[in-house]
Amino acid sequence: MQQRERDGRGRPLNARPRDGLGRPLPRGAEGVARVPEEVLLTPADAIAEAQRLLDEGMPFHAHEVLEGSWKAAPDSERELWQGLAQLAVGLTHLLRGNIVGAQSLLRRGQDRIRGFETGAPHGLDVTGLVAWSQGVLDGLAGAGSEMPVPSTPRLLRRGC
DSSP states (O other), X not given: OOOOOBOTTSOBOOOSOBOTTOOBOOTTSOOBOOOOTTOOOOHHHHHHHHHHHHHTTOHHHHHHHHHHHHHHSOGGGHHHHHHHHHHHHHXXXXXXXXXXXXXXXXXXXXXXXXXXXXXXXXXXXXXHHHHHHHHHHHHHHTOTTSOOOOOOOOOBXXXX
């Protein structure tokens, strides 16, 4: 059995290639470029990169960018960044066909960001993201066997 790859500190790495929705591919397959775990972006750069990835249909990778920002955020913003990451991974679950997981993560993300609707930092459109996630949840509730394809969430307020 092949041993798992580890970083310099002995922590396990997941070095397997991944597809655009973050699903592991067989070793040696060509996957989508991964977001390095150690990368630290400014909030503006993280938002821009996450939006680019969302626009390209790669919400799992957007989630990784937002998760890095969540872990590095000041205490006053951690709930916000965690909620944004959860919205992205909720969208990932939806696009993978996991409706139950999508609903759970979208609700949790929505609950975390709600407190930031007034005066959201970094130009984030929290009100729009709450409305977007509620629209997706409403669509899933009435979807039956037909899974709706959601619009791409917009992270920034218009004009930012």
